[in-house]
Amino acid sequence: MTNSPMTPGVAPARLAPEDLSANFADLHPPLDDHEALVAADRCYFCHDAPCIAACPTGIDIPLFIRQIATGTPEAAAKTILDQNILGGMCARVCPTETLCEEACVRELAEGKPVSIGQLQRYATDTLMAAGVHPFTRATPTGKRVAVVGAGPAGLSCAHRLAMKGHDVELFDARPKGGGLNEYGIAAYKSVNDFAGSEVEWLMQIGGVTLHTGKALGRDLGLEALKSDYDAVFLGMGLAGVNALGAEGEDKEGVLDAVNFIADLRQTDDLSALPVGRNVVVIGGGMTAIDAAVQSKLLGAQNVTILYRRSRAEMPASRFEQDLAAAKGVRLVFNARPVRITGNGRAQGLEAEYTVSGPDGLTGTGETFTLPADQVLKAIGQTLDGVPEGLKIEGGKIAVSGAGRTGVAGIWAGGDCAQGGEDLTVAAVAEGRDAAEDIHQTLMGG
Amino acid sequence: MADLTTTFCGITSPNPFWLASAPPTDKEYNVRRAFEAGWGGVVWKTLGEEGPPIVNVNGPRYGAIWGADRRLLGLNNIELITDRPLEVNLAEMTRVKKDWPDRALIASLMVPVNEDSWKAILDRVLETGCDGVELNFGCPHGMSERGMGSAVGQVPEYVQQVTEWCKKHSDLPVMVKLTPNIADIRKPAQAAKDGGADAVSLINTINSITSVDLDLFAPEPTIDGKGAHGGYCGPAVKPIALNMVAEISRSPSLQGLPISGIGGVTTWRDAAEFMALGAGNVQVCTAAMTYGFKIVQEMISGLGQYMDEKGFASTADLVGRAVPNCSDWQHLNLNYVTKARIDQDACIKCGRCYAACEDTSHQAISMSQDRTFEVIDAECVACNLCVNVCPVEGCITMEELSTGTVDERTGKVVEGEYANWTTHPNNPGACAAE
Numbered sequence: 001m002t003n004s005p006m007t008p009g010v011a012p013a014r015l016a017p018e019d020l021s022a023n024f025a026d027l028h029p030p031l032d033d034h035e036a037l038v039a040a041d042r043c044y045f046c047h048d049a050p051c052i053a054a055c056p057t058g059i060d061i062p063l064f065i066r067q068i069a070t071g072t073p074e075a076a077a078k079t080i081l082d083q084n085i086l087g088g089m090c091a092r093v094c095p096t097e098t099l100c101e102e103a104c105v106r107e108l109a110e111g112k113p114v115s116i117g118q119l120q121r122y123a124t125d126t127l128m129a130a131g132v133h134p135f136t137r138a139t140p141t142g143k144r145v146a147v148v149g150a151g152p153a154g155l156s157c158a159h160r161l162a163m164k165g166h167d168v169e170l171f172d173a174r175p176k177g178g179g180l181n182e183y184g185i186a187a188y189k190s191v192n193d194f195a196g197s198e199v200e201w202l203m204q205i206g207g208v209t210l211h212t213g214k215a216l217g218r219d220l221g222l223e224a225l226k227s228d229y230d231a232v233f234l235g236m237g238l239a240g241v242n243a244l245g246a247e248g249e250d251k252e253g254v255l256d257a258v259n260f261i262a263d264l265r266q267t268d269d270l271s272a273l274p275v276g277r278n279v280v281v282i283g284g285g286m287t288a289i290d291a292a293v294q295s296k297l298l299g300a301q302n303v304t305i306l307y308r309r310s311r312a313e314m315p316a317s318r319f320e321q322d323l324a325a326a327k328g329v330r331l332v333f334n335a336r337p338v339r340i341t342g343n344g345r346a347q348g349l350e351a352e353y354t355v356s357g358p359d360g361l362t363g364t365g366e367t368f369t370l371p372a373d374q375v376l377k378a379i380g381q382t383l384d385g386v387p388e389g390l391k392i393e394g395g396k397i398a399v400s401g402a403g404r405t406g407v408a409g410i411w412a413g414g415d416c417a418q419g420g421e422d423l424t425v426a427a428v429a430e431g432r433d434a435a436e437d438i439h440q441t442l443m444g445g
Numbered sequence: 446m447a448d449l450t451t452t453f454c455g456i457t458s459p460n461p462f463w464l465a466s467a468p469p470t471d472k473e474y475n476v477r478r479a480f481e482a483g484w485g486g487v488v489w490k491t492l493g494e495e496g497p498p499i500v501n502v503n504g505p506r507y508g509a510i511w512g513a514d515r516r517l518l519g520l521n522n523i524e525l526i527t528d529r530p531l532e533v534n535l536a537e538m539t540r541v542k543k544d545w546p547d548r549a550l551i552a553s554l555m556v557p558v559n560e561d562s563w564k565a566i567l568d569r570v571l572e573t574g575c576d577g578v579e580l581n582f583g584c585p586h587g588m589s590e591r592g593m594g595s596a597v598g599q600v601p602e603y604v605q606q607v608t609e610w611c612k613k614h615s616d617l618p619v620m621v622k623l624t625p626n627i628a629d630i631r632k633p634a635q636a637a638k639d640g641g642a643d644a645v646s647l648i649n650t651i652n653s654i655t656s657v658d659l660d661l662f663a664p665e666p667t668i669d670g671k672g673a674h675g676g677y678c679g680p681a682v683k684p685i686a687l688n689m690v691a692e693i694s695r696s697p698s699l700q701g702l703p704i705s706g707i708g709g710v711t712t713w714r715d716a717a718e719f720m721a722l723g724a725g726n727v728q729v730c731t732a733a734m735t736y737g738f739k740i741v742q743e744m745i746s747g748l749g750q751y752m753d754e755k756g757f758a759s760t761a762d763l764v765g766r767a768v769p770n771c772s773d774w775q776h777l778n779l780n781y782v783t784k785a786r787i788d789q790d791a792c793i794k795c796g797r798c799y800a801a802c803e804d805t806s807h808q809a810i811s812m813s814q815d816r817t818f819e820v821i822d823a824e825c826v827a828c829n830l831c832v833n834v835c836p837v838e839g840c841i842t843m844e845e846l847s848t849g850t851v852d853e854r855t856g857k858v859v860e861g862e863y864a865n866w867t868t869h870p871n872n873p874g875a876c877a878a879e
Contacts, residue, residue, distance in 0.1 A: 034791075034837055042514070045736045066743045070712040075746040 005277065005301035009345075010253060010373050013271040014299025020270040023297035027188040027323075028092075028118060036122040039115045040069040046105055051116060054103035056420065057084035057429045061100055065119055077127035078134045080120055085159045085432070086152055088128060088198050089181050090425045091121035092189050095286070097319040099425070128197070133204035138165035140207075143442045146171065146229040148216050151179015152424045153235030153414025155202055156431030157438075161233075162207035164439045169229070170208055172236075173215035179237055180415075181424065183262040186290040188297070190265075217385040226409055231438045234397065234405075234412040235431055238381035238422075244282060248340030257281060257291035257378035264294055276373030279303045280349045282337055283378030284314040289321070291376045292329045303329045304370055308336040308354055308361060338367060340375055348372050383416055393418055403434035411438055447752035449745060451485065451760045453725040454618045454644040454703045456576045458485035458549040461760050462716065462744050465646075465707050465728035466491050466553035466579060466622075469738075471527055473537035476550075480541075482738035483745060486549025488646075488728060491526035491581045492534055494556040494566055499528040505666035508655035508675060517735045519681035521655045523666065523673055525587045526555050531569065538573040550574075551620065555581040555593050558603055564614045577618035580607060582633070583649020585626050585676050595649070598624035601636035608640025620705060623647040623689075625682075630689040631696050638702050645693065646705035646728060648686045650676025679731035683709030687722055694723030694768045711740075713747025720760065721767035775866045782852050782859050783827040783843040785809070785820045791840040792818060798831035798841060806830055823853040 003011045015023070031039060043065040051061040059080050067076035080087035094100075096117040104113030127134065143166045147158045150172035158168045176182050181195040203210065214220055216236055225232045241256045243249065253276065267273055275298040281288050284307035296303045305324065307314055311333050314321065321331060334354045341348040349372040352363040383395055391398040391406045396418045403411040413430030420426035449460040463486035464470050464479055471490035479487055493499055501524055508521040527534055542550045552570040556562040570578060582598030589596040597603045604621060611619045621637035623630060625648035634645050652674050654664040664672030686708025693699050706724025710716050711732040719727050732740050748760075757763050787798070787810075794816040802810040809824035810831060820831075832841045846852060848861035866872055 033839075037838065045740070047737050047739075063739070063742055066712075066740075067746060070714060070743055070747050072713070072743075072747045072750050075743075075750050078746070 003299075005299050008277055008373075010274045010276045012274045014275060014277075017271055020298070024187050024191070024270060024294075026191045027186070028121075030125060031115070031118050031122045036068055036073070036119060039119055040065045042106060042114045043069070044105060050103035050105065051100040051114075054099045055083075056099070056423065056426045057087075057090070057432070059083045059087065059100075059120070061116055061120075064123055065114065065116070068119055068123055073123045073126040074130065074132065074134075076119075076123035080123055081127075081134065083432075084425065084428050085156050085202060086181070086198065086424065086428050087120055088124035088201075089152070089190065089195065090428065091117050091124055092194065093181075093185050094423070094425050095317045095320070098317045128201055133201060135159075135163055135205055137162055137205060137207055140167070141165040141443065143167070143230045144169065144228075145231045145233065145438060145442075146225045147233045147235065148220065148225070149173075149179060149234065149236035149414065149416070150177035150199070150210060150212075151235060151237050151414060152181060152427035153237075153417075153431035153434075154179070154233065155199065156428040157233045157235060157411075157413065157435045158208045158431075159202050159205055160432050160435035161438060162205045164435070166207070166230075166439070166442070168208040170210045171214040171216070171220055172210070172212050173218070173239070175212050177210050177212065183265055184258060184287070184290075185265070185424075186261070186294055187265055188294075215385075216387060222387040222389065222410070226407075230409075230442055232410045233403070233431070233434055233438065234387070234410065234416060235414040235427070237415045238383055240382035240384035241377065242380045242382055244337060244377050244379065246337040246339055248342070248346070251340050251342055251346045252344060253342070253346035253373055254340055254375045254377065257283065257287050257376040258381065260291055260376055261287065261294065264298075270298065273298060275300050277301045278371040279374045279376065280370050280372040281305045281376045281378055283307065283380070284309065284316060285378060285380070286316055286320060288376075288378035289316045289324050289329075291378055293324050293327050295374070295376070296327045296329055300374075302371070305329060305331050306335050306337060306349070306351055306370075307331070307333050309356065310334055335368075336361075336363065337375075340372065341369070346372050346375050349375055381415070402437035403430055404437065446746075446749035447757060447759070449485075449749060449752075449760060451726050453549075453705065454577070454620065456486070456549045456551075456618060457547075458726070459547060460485035460741075460745055461720065461726035461748075462486075462741050463488060463549060463551075463705070463726060463728045464733060465730040466551075466581065467730040467734075468522075468524060469730060469733050471529070473541055476537075476541050477544075479733075479738045480545045480548050483741045484548070484738065485726075486551065486576075488551040488553050488579050489534065489538055489575075491553040491555045491584070492531055492566065492570070493526050494562055495531050495569075498530055499525045501525055501528050502668050504668040508665045509679075510655050510681065517679065517731070519653075519655065519677055519679040520731050520734065521653045521666075521675035521677045522650070523586050523675040526581070526584070535569055535573055538570075538575060542574045542576075549576050551577045551579050553579045553581050553622070555584070555588060557591075557593060558597060558607060560610045563607060563610045567611060567615045567617075571615060571617065575617070577620060577643070578611065578615065579620040579622050579646060580611060581622050581649070582607070583622045583624040583647075585624060585650055585652045586674060595624035595626050598622075598633055598649070599627050601632045604633045604636040605640035608637050608642045612641040618643040620644040620646050622649055622707075624649045625685060625689055625708075626652050630692050631699065634693045634696070634699055634702065638699060642702070644703035644705060644725070646707055647693075648682065648689055648708045650678045651682055651685065653677035678709065679735075680709040680711050680715075683715060687718060690719060690724055691722045691768070691771045694765060695771045710744075711735075713744045713751065716744055717748060717751055717763060718767075720763045721765070722771070723765045723768050725764055726760075777865060778863045779866065779869060780860045780862065780864050782846040784822050784825045784846060785827065785829075785831050786842050786844045787818055787820060787831075788840050788842070789817070791837050793837060793840075794818070795836060797834045797836065801830050801834045825854060 045062045064076040064079040101113035107113040178195040279295040281292040397412040403413040411434040414427035451461040466488040510519040584594035588594040706719030707728040
């Protein structure tokens with residue numbers, strides 16, 4: 001007996017394997033040579049280009065696009081990777097519609113920006129397919145740096161440090177490196193194990209040793225790291241998840257969206273993943289969108305995103321909202337969860353409408369109930385296990401300048417540290433800049 | 446990446462990309478920005494003789510033509526030589542050269558055709574520490590009406606005479622900039638060589654009117670209802686410049702005369718093409734005026750990558766590499782037979798190849814009900830027009846028929862040996878050519 005989207009409760013294999021693989025194919029298939037030339041031709045090579053300013057890593061976008069246009073995508077890739085060593089992943093996952101492409105002058109002129117993200121992918125894919133790693137290490141300095149967290153911030157930091165000639169020990173709590181590139185992010189944005197390949201490619205620089213299964217606070221102590229190494233960079237991200245604060249949160253079927261996404265990313269059989277007939281996702285960020293869309297793609301019949309504020313306030317971009325809507329996800333704004341109903345197992349979600357006023361967000365008193373076999377919580381992550389001795393502000397490690405914590409010899413960046421948006425590209429920039437600062441500090445600047 | 450260091454008529458610069466004498470090189474401010482951006486050298490905006498400064502028009506100086514998406518393809522100008530005092534330019538050149546010793550700094554000169562004037566200006570520019578001089582015998586507008594610029598360049602005897610004076614009165618390398626507004630570019634090049642020139646640079650701009658205002662009935666750029674011809678440059682003139690460079694490169698009597706290639710260089714590829722045809726370096730203007738000085742970064746990375754791929758250790762390995770393959774029509778192999786091939790997977794079924802062939806060529810492409818376009822070998826003369834009008838790169842290609850196969854159009858077996866017009870039976874002069 002086979003399951004379908006109509007199968008009650010939570011069930012695997014709601015769709016045929018071929019439909020599942022079609023659903024989880026590349027969201028934006030790569031540009032071919034002709035498409036890349038046509039897209040590149042649209043770039044005006046603006047002076048002091050707004051797209052560069054809008055990129056957290058400051059990639060020289062007009063230059064790399066011109067290098068594509070003149071038939072040298074490998075040179076284009078070098079231009080990208082000089083600034084952003086994870087330029088391949090960022091090309092796939094950056095919300096370009098709110099970064100470089102939003103700033104593109106052709107967005108202003110015609111409402112249709114140059115396809116910067118797609119072109120970036122074209123260039124980096126070309127170089128990586130050729131197996132080329134265009135960077136070499138400087139003369140060894142004899143300095144050793146511990147980098148905690150092999151996500152975007154840690155990888156970026158480790159690579160830059162290795163390039164400068166330092167030896168890097170890179171630690172990660174999970175079984176694989178890559179961080180959210182590997183465990184977060186919708187599967188259709190990073191197909192064919194791109195995250196894993198990119199880490200492998202990045203490690204070709206040499207001088208970086210990856211130790212997996214090593215968590216700070218469990219397997220590693222900050223004090224020991226500090227005394228064993230010349231510098232420490234913390235980029236372990238946010239391992240904790242915010243609580244819903246709604247009645248019935250402990251019922252079966254109520255899950256953290258990040259875990260749902262991680263399971264999806266790590267599975268080698270999409271048919272084995274159970275998903276509810278009725279799924280409600282709570283939250284308004286990219287994680288909410290990724291969890292909702294993927295629930296729908298796995299075969300859930302009804303998927304609803306419940307966001308407590310208005311559409312205009314939703315952190316997920318309009319592009320992401322439209323993507324969700326196009327996949328059949330229903331977006332409900334100005335509503336918050338009150339309780340999860342069901343006998344031991346989630347069956348419904350009672351929600352209340354909200355309004356924003358001078359006293360902040362308040363409930364209107366009007367409630368409604370959605371059927372919910374699964375409730376996915378995507379209301380933000382928190383710093384888990386704050387290392388002793390570090391100053392915390394706004395729930396994150398306080399930093400100044402290029403990721404300097406108040407403690408000498410310890411830098412931090414990425415989602416676990418203050419500043420910047422919680423985006424892959426921002427983490428890459430922070431890791432890179434911290435590495436430059438560590439280098440200056442170690443070498444007596 | 447390959448080392449792009451280039452030595453051109455004794456002048457070494459970190460790359461072969463120089464800015465041509467033109468508005469971008471008129472001031473210290475601009476030139477410093479250019480060097481900061483990475484340009485290997487600069488030919489300063491042409492200096493005239495001491496005295497009251499040159500006066501320019503106060504209306505538009507430039508006219509343009511555009512391709513799709515308003516891409517600037519050709520630029521025309523009616524600007525004269527520098528309109529700033531000689532003293533100011535000389536002082537700025539001195540300062541810039543002192544601060545940028547590794548970059549080439551060339552003084553471009555244009556004074557009346559008499560020995561004293563040339564001696565006087567040479568004495569002055571020597572003081573700047575510049576690496577060489579370029580004699581501007583090219584500007585086709587304004588100054589030519591006063592007996593300078595192209596008015597000199599169009600008379601080989603003048604070219605030779607002035608070159609001789611410059612060699613006599615200075616030890617600096619002398620480069621002669623040639624005007625393309627002439628029937629045979631080899632004549633002024635020969636005159637320059639005979640006068641002792643160390644190099645020639647070409648092309649200067651081409652006489653042109655870019656457009657006509659159809660309300661005012663006046664050429665553009667229009668100054669108070671009137672227009673004068675200007676000098677045309679930019680990507681549109683590149684083919685003309687390439688041919689003139691090649692003409693000089695392959696002329697036996699001009700062998701060894703260094704050439705600085707100018708004319709529409711916009712990308713690394715353009716530069717490489719000029720160099721393959723014998724240019725020791727290139728000069729750029731319109732690309733910088735269109736996109737800013739940063740454009741040189743693409744030229745540097747692109748040429749470096751190309752040289753790496755080809756295994757060229759220095760730019761000298763590239764220079765002149767295509768010259769032996771520049772030939773005359775009469776020596777082209779008439780036994781080389783090709784046919785157009787359409788890649789059906791790449792074809793987007795626009796039908797442009799069909800329209801071009803059916804209406805204006807040889808009716809050698811068929812079109813089916815479902816818009817499949819195929820080459821009819823029995824009609825295809827291999828003219829290449831379909832390749833040129835196809836909007837998809839690489840969709841239509843030319844395939845060589847191998848020896849022994851039958852050309853369906855002529856019914857003849859393709860012969861393996863080379864045979865050209867000089868020996869062709871249809872050539873009445875075939876015997877005489879032997």
